[in-house]
Amino acid sequence: MDIWIPVIVAILTSFSSYIAAVRKGKGELRKLEARHEKDLEKIEKEHRYNLEKMEAEIAGQAKLYEETKQTDLAGNFIEKLLDKPEISNMIMQEAFGRNGKRGK
Numbered sequence: 001m002d003i004w005i006p007v008i009v010a011i012l013t014s015f016s017s018y019i020a021a022v023r024k025g026k027g028e029l030r031k032l033e034a035r036h037e038k039d040l041e042k043i044e045k046e047h048r049y050n051l052e053k054m055e056a057e058i059a060g061q062a063k064l065y066e067e068t069k070q071t072d073l074a075g076n077f078i079e080k081l082l083d084k085p086e087i088s089n090m091i092m093q094e095a096f097g098r099n100g101k102r103g104k
Contacts (some may be wrong), residue, residue: 081087 082091
């Protein structure tokens with residue numbers, strides 16, 4: 001029976017060391033998971049901010065494009081009208097009158 005006492009003490013010591021290591025590992029794992037979650041939240045916030053910023057830039061560019069497109073269409077329309085001699089003559093007559101003086 002004397003031989004079993006050191007074996008039992010060694011088993012109990014090993015088992016208690018094992019349990020302490022498992023608890024410590026679980027605690028560290030929880031800390032790492034919490035930190036990871038915080039880092040993910042931070043990254044998600046930055047990502048949302050960047051997306052909103054990009055969407056605002058795209059919306060501004062789209063608005064500018066539409067305004068430019070409308071201006072170009074109006075300019076092209078006027079150019080085509082002015083290319084027709086009858087329209088050009090009519091505008092000149094309205095602007096300068098038949099006798100060459102400005103206005104009516």
